Amino acid sequence: MAIIGLLTGYIIPFIIVLSVLVFIHEMGHYLVGRWCGIRVTAFSVGFGPELLGFTDGHGTRWKLSAIPLGGYVKFFGDEDAASTPASANLAGLTEAERAETLAGAKLWKRAATVAAGPIANFLLAIAIFAVLFSTYGRMIADPVVAEVRPESAAAEAGVEPGDLLVALDGEKIRTFDDVRRYVAVRPQTQIVVTVERDGRELDLPMVPQRTEITDQFGNKIELGQIGIVTNAERGNFRLETYSPLAAIGEGVRETGHIITGTFNYLGNIFTGRMSADQIGGPIRIAETTGQMATLGISALLNFAAVISVSLGLMNLFPIPVLDGGHLLMYALEAVRGRPLSPRVQEVVFRFGLAMILTLMVFATWNDTFGRWMG
Numbered sequence: 001m002a003i004i005g006l007l008t009g010y011i012i013p014f015i016i017v018l019s020v021l022v023f024i025h026e027m028g029h030y031l032v033g034r035w036c037g038i039r040v041t042a043f044s045v046g047f048g049p050e051l052l053g054f055t056d057g058h059g060t061r062w063k064l065s066a067i068p069l070g071g072y073v074k075f076f077g078d079e080d081a082a083s084t085p086a087s088a089n090l091a092g093l094t095e096a097e098r099a100e101t102l103a104g105a106k107l108w109k110r111a112a113t114v115a116a117g118p119i120a121n122f123l124l125a126i127a128i129f130a131v132l133f134s135t136y137g138r139m140i141a142d143p144v145v146a147e148v149r150p151e152s153a154a155a156e157a158g159v160e161p162g163d164l165l166v167a168l169d170g171e172k173i174r175t176f177d178d179v180r181r182y183v184a185v186r187p188q189t190q191i192v193v194t195v196e197r198d199g200r201e202l203d204l205p206m207v208p209q210r211t212e213i214t215d216q217f218g219n220k221i222e223l224g225q226i227g228i229v230t231n232a233e234r235g236n237f238r239l240e241t242y243s244p245l246a247a248i249g250e251g252v253r254e255t256g257h258i259i260t261g262t263f264n265y266l267g268n269i270f271t272g273r274m275s276a277d278q279i280g281g282p283i284r285i286a287e288t289t290g291q292m293a294t295l296g297i298s299a300l301l302n303f304a305a306v307i308s309v310s311l312g313l314m315n316l317f318p319i320p321v322l323d324g325g326h327l328l329m330y331a332l333e334a335v336r337g338r339p340l341s342p343r344v345q346e347v348v349f350r351f352g353l354a355m356i357l358t359l360m361v362f363a364t365w366n367d368t369f370g371r372w373m374g
Contacts, residue, residue, distance in 0.1 A: 011286065013292075013300065014285065014286035014289040014290065015068045017289050017300070017303075017304045017307065018068060018285070018307075019046070019068055019071075020304070021121065021124070021304065021308050022045055022046075022070055022071040022311075023045050023071065024120050024121060024124045024308070025071070025117045025118070025120055025121050025311060025312070025315070026043060026044075026045070026071050026072065026073045026117065027120060028117045028118075028119060028120025028121075029073040029113055029114070029116055029117045029120075030043055030060075030073050031116065032112050032113045032116035033073065033075060033102070033113040033116075034058075036105060036109035036112060036113055037099065037100060037105070037109070038075055038076070038100060038102050038105055038109065038113060039058075039059070039075065039076035039100040039101070040058070040060045040073055040074070040075055040076070041059065041060060041061065041074050041075065041078075042060065042061045042072070042073070042074040043060055043061070043063070043071075043073050043074075044061075044062075044063045044065050044071050044072055044074075045063075045064055045065065045068070045071040046064060046065030046066060046067050046068045046069070046070070046071055047065055047066075047067040047069065047070055047071070047072070048065050048066040049065060049066045050064070050065055050066075051064045051065060051066055052064050075101060075102040076097075076100050076101050076102075077097075077098070077100075077101030077102065077103055077104065078101070078103075107330055107333060107334060110326075110330055111327060111330045114323045114327055114330070115327060117312075117315060117323055118311075118312035118313070118315045118316050119312070121308045121309065121311050121312030121315075122255055122308075122309060122312050124305070124308045125251070125254075125255045125258070125305040125306070125308040125309045125312075126248065126251040126252055126254075126255050128251070128301050128302070128304060128305035128308070129247070129250065129251035129254045129255065129302075130244070130247040130248045130250070130251035131247070131301070132298055132301055132302060133242045133246075133247040133250050133251065134242050134243065134244050134246075137239045137241040137242065138239070138240050138242075138250075139237065139238070139239055139240075140175045140176075140237075140238060140239075140240050141175060141176040141177070141230050141235030141236065141237050141238075142164070142176065142230075142234075142235050143164065143165035143166075143173055143175060143176045143178065143179050143230070143235075144162070144163070144165075144176075144230055144234040144235055144236075145159055145160065145161050145162065145163045145164075145165070145195075145228045145229075145234070146161060146229055146230045146231040146234035146235065147161060147229040147231070148160065148161060148227060148228055149227035151227075152209065152225070152226060152228070153206040153208055153209055153225075153226040153227055154193075154204075154206060154227045154228045155227060156206065157204040157205060157206035157226075158202075158204055159193070159195060159204060159206075159226075159228060160197065161234075162197070162234070163195040163196070163197050164195060164197075165179055165193060165194070165195055165196075165228075166195065167193075167194035168182045168183075168192070168193055168194070169191050169192050170192070170194075176230050176235055179228070181257060181261065183208045183224050183225060183226050184223040184224050184225075184261075185223070185224065185261045185264035185268065186224050186264065186268075187208050187209065187210035187211070187222075187223065187224030187268065187273050187274060188207060188208070188209075188210050188224070188273045189207065189208065189224070189268075189273065190205055190206070190207050191205070191206060191207070192204070192205050192206075193205075193206060193226070206226055208224030208225055208226050209224065209225055209226070209227070210222065210223075210224060210273065210274070211223060211225045217291045219288075219291075222274055255305075255309055258306055258309045259309060259313060262309075262310065262313055285307065289303065
C-alpha cells in the first residue's frame with residue numbers, strides 16, 4: 001500500500017507535470033526549427049531507451065523514453081541530443097542538406113530555434129495563470145496594516161496599525177500580496193516603505209529580517225519579513241475575478257514576478273543573505289508536486305506554471321549544453337563574424353556538461369541529506 005501511495009501521490013503527478021512542461025519546451029524548438037527549414041530527426045519526451053514511438057511523414061521519430069527527467073529535439077546533423085554539431089557528419093553533406101541542419105542554418109534561425117524552447121515555457125505559464133485567474137479568480141486584500149509585530153523591522157521603522165502601504169522603493173503597489181512578495185526576496189536589504197497616514201505620505205526605511213518559516217507540509221522556507229499583518233476588516237478581503245483578456249495581463253505580471261523573484265533569490269545566495277537550501281532537484285520537485293496535488297487541481301496547475309517559468313529560466317542560463325549556452329556562442333559568433341572552431345565547441349560543451357552534472361549532484365544532495373542535516 002505504501003508503494004501505491006508513493007506512486008499515486010508523488011511519482012505519477014510529478015511525471016505528468018514534468019512531461020507536459022518538457023513537451024511544451026521541446027515543441028517550441030520543434031515548431032520554430034521546422035518553420036526555419038531545419039530538419040528534425042527525433043522528438044523525445046524522456047531520455048534513454050525508447051518505450052514507444054512512431055515516425056511521421058517528415059522523418060521525425062516521436063518517442064516516449066524510459067527516463068522521465070527531461071527530453072530533447074534532435075536536429076539533422078547533430079551529434080547528440082544537446083545539439084552538438086558533428087563536424088564529420090556535416091562534411092559529408094551537400095549544400096542543400098547542410099542548410100537543413102541547425103549548424104548550417106543562418107545565425108538568426110539558429111538563435112530563434114534555440115530561444116523558442118524557454119519562450120514556450122514562459123507562454124505556457126502565462127496561459128496557465130490566465131486560465132486560473134479567469135476561472136477561479138484570486139483572493140486579494142488591500143495593503144492596510146492591522147497589526148505590527150513587536151521588535152520587527154516595521155515596528156522599528158515606525159509603521160502603525162491603520163497605515164496604508166502605497167509604494168515599496170518608489171514602486172506603486174496594489175495588494176497586500178504585493179508587499180509580501182517584494183519583501184520575501186529582500187532579506188537583510190534596506191528598502192523604503194511608503195505609507196499613507198492621516199492624508200500624508202511617509203517614507204520609512206527598514207531592513208526585512210531573514211526568517212525561517214514552516215509551511216503546512218512541514219517544509220522550511222527562508223524569506224524576508226518586516227512584521228506586518230492585515231485582517232479581513234482592515235484588508236477588505238475579497239475575491240477578484242478577471243475577464244479572459246485581463247487574466248492574460250495578470251498572467252504576464254505573475255510570470256514577471258516569478259522571474260524577478262528568482263533572480264533576486266540567486267543574488268541573495270551569492271551575497272550570503274540567503275542560503276542555497278531551497279534549490280531543489282527532481283526529488284524535491286516530485287515531493288512538492290505530490291503535496292500540491294493534495295490541495296486540488298488549481299494548486300497543482302499553479303505549481304506547474306511556477307516550474308514552467310523555472311524551467312525556461314534555467315535553460316537560458318549561459319551554461320554550455322543548455323539553450324543559454326548555445327545563445328551565448330551565437331552571440332560570440334555574431335561579434336566575431338565566424339563561429340568558434342569545432343574543437344573549441346567540443347571543449348566548451350564538455351565543460352558545460354560537467355557543470356550540469358555538478359549542479360545535479362548538488363541539488364540531489366540538498367533534496368536528500370542537505371535538509372535533514374541542516
